[in-house]
Amino acid sequence: MGTDGMDVKVPADQVAARSAPDAGTGVRVLPLILGRWGPLGRPAVARRRRARQASPVRARIGLVIAAAFLALLVLWAIIPGVFAGTDPTAVNPLAALTGPSVHNFLGTDQYGRSIYDELVYGARPALEVGVGSTLLGGAVGSLIGIVGGYLGGWFDLLIMRLIDMLLALPGLLLALIFIAALPRTLSNEIFAIAIASVPIFARVLRGQAVQVRSRPFVDAAVVSGLRRRTIVIRHIIPNCVAPAMELATVYVGVAIVIAASLSFLGLGPSEVVPDWGTLIQSGQGYIDHDWWISVFPGVIVTLAVIALSVLGDRLRGALEPARG
Amino acid sequence: MDELTDTERTVAPLPGRGLSVQGLSISHDSPWGTRSLVRDVSFDIGPGQIVCLVGESGSGKTLTGRAITGLVRHSPRLRATGTITFGGRELIALPERELRRIRGGQIGMIFQDPAAALDPVIRVGDQIAEAIARHGTADGRRARRRKVTELLTQVGITDPELRARQFPHEISGGMCQRVLIAIALAGDPSLLIADEPTTALDVTIQAQVLDLISQLCSERRMSVLLITHDMGVAAQLADQVVVMYAGSVVEIAPVATFFLRPGHPYSLGLVQAVPRVDAPRARRLPAIPGTVPEAADRPPGCPFQARCPLKLAVCEREQPPLTAAGESPGPQSPGTRHLVACHRSAELLGGGLTVWSATAVTS
DSSP, X not given: OTTGGGGSSOOHXXXXXXXXXXXXHHHHHHHHHHSTTSTTSHHHHXXXXXXXXXXXXXXXXXXXXXXXXXXXXXXXXXXXXXHSOSOTXXXXXXXXXXXXXXXXXXXXXXXXXXXXXXXXXHHHHHHHHHHHHHHHHHHHHHHHHHHHHHHOHHHHHHHHHHHHHHHTSOHHHHHHHHXXXXXXXXXXXXXXXXXXXXXXXXXXXXXHHHHHHTSHHHHHHHHTTOOHHHHIIIIITGGGHHHHHHHHHHHHHHHHHHHHHHHHTTOSOTTOOSOHHHHHHHTGGGTTTOTHHHHHHXXXXXXXXXXXXXXXXXXXXXXXXXXX | OOOOOHHHHHTOOOSSOOEEEEEEEEEEEETTEEEEEEEEEEEEEOTTOEEEEEOOTTSSHHHHHHHHTTOGGGSTTEEEEEEEEETTEESTTSOHHHHHHHBTTTEEEEOSOTTTTSOTTSOHHHHHHHHHHHHTSSOSXXXXXXXXXXXXXXXXXXXXXXXXXXXXXXSOHHHHHHHHHHHHHTTOOSEEEEESTTTTXXXXXXXXXXXXXXXXXXXXXXXXXXXXXXXXXXHHHOSEEEEEETTEEEEEEEHHHHHHSOSSHHHHHHHHTSOOTTSOSSBOOOOOOSOOOOSTTOOSSOTTGGGOTTOOHHHHHOOOOOEEOSSOOSOOOTTTOOEEOOTTHXXXXXXXXXXXXXXXXXX
């Protein structure tokens, strides 16, 4: 980096200030990931893309791993009893804060509950929030975007300026505003996160609708005498499905992160036990020695997001209608 | 889904009365001013007649076709004025609701790029069925499916039941154009607007599609407006040729007159630019130098003046009106009339002028 040359004579207190985990840490870490030699840097990404194109097996392997992991999460959500003990909330003070072992392979929390059991039982509320809020927000946002994009004119202008205002706020903050005003239930959390997703879906689907509207088959539909409503339902919407599905898949992951973040801040639904975000939060005080309480749920959330974005990426390729 | 009621259907105009375009102008409004794209275009198409609209790219042919089907009003910045009379009704001022009944019903349209004019996510048969349902030419699912098969057979598609189940990307470009024609025929139109229907197709398929259009035209006594820049297409199909240049009509002539004795220097240039097998080989094809002027900087006077070898002082001042030309400048019947917009057409037709002379190849 450009600051390297200035490191020659730095007072001790400034060195201490630098190594502290301040806001600058993230900025210094980013080049390690996105830079020339990082895993998400341009050369690495290009190399992987070439590898994907060269070998169909390698092209599928990421997708297979992602799909398998997501299938596991879905099974956890549907039949948690098969994968874990019957009661994830059962307290066992004698086993509190034990590290990963044969009995509890992801360790236990401060009340002696198995982290693994809590993760398994936490899958259901996490997926409910992720899928529920995406379906709700995605449907509303997509409809707004498609109608605005197809109709154009003042309606489009008005709606999109409103959407711009909402987009100026990060999704978490937007969800926070609504959840703070509502009773803390699971359905309210779904509702709040859905609202946060509306501007994103509206923006993306408007772009798609504008692009589809200008294609000749829409002119052909107009010329064959169809009504505007029929054209939107029969021709515009089906041609917007691919990007909507891609975005929705990725957004399920985003919604899971927002839900975990809300729980971490103590704003999660009060009736949901166990909850991944709450688990991360409760391990916060023990992070020096008993790291497994926070780390394993964090890993699960991260893997879920990565798996969903891999799936979304490939889904688009598969759904994109063939042309020509 | 979108069917017309019986009362709506009874107001349909009588078929076979043809189309009349009078003084059609189209302008484009923008914050930087208004540009006139099509100026004072008038022509008629009689029942069962094929009229070819020819001209270079940017001469306003496509816009004229789009104005007739009312697509121009869907572009917020384009404005069409003038009158378009079809089946006893004026289309430009017609409310959208009523225009929708005429579109796809009495007027069908086919497009330049057939693969793009079909919705990629809907099966071919369903796209035809949609048009049938809209115009009520067959009721019920069974009847519609039978009608789809019948239309596909009519446009010369073999194995219609298989094709109906396929998606547009599974069939060839020529077949896509046949499907589009089938969609246009679904409402039993008396006017077909074909916007460069063969540009995207290869030559053998071009010939087949053109044959199909002319055959349907004579069978159904359907009028056709064929927009093209291919003189060969015009020679093969047209009853009458309308030449457009820079947004204006410069000549209207029966097809034989157009190719043998064109009255406008531009038409003459177009005709002579066609390669001929019977011409001496060691000649360079005469070409019209220059390009069509941009809509923004069209000069006053004749639109063709900048490229015209016969230009006089009067051409810079006055735009020549479209007037009757030829040996019999009396009253002419609509099918055979010959109109030219040129100050010197009389001299040109009199044979006293040499233009666009072919030069020997120097090599």
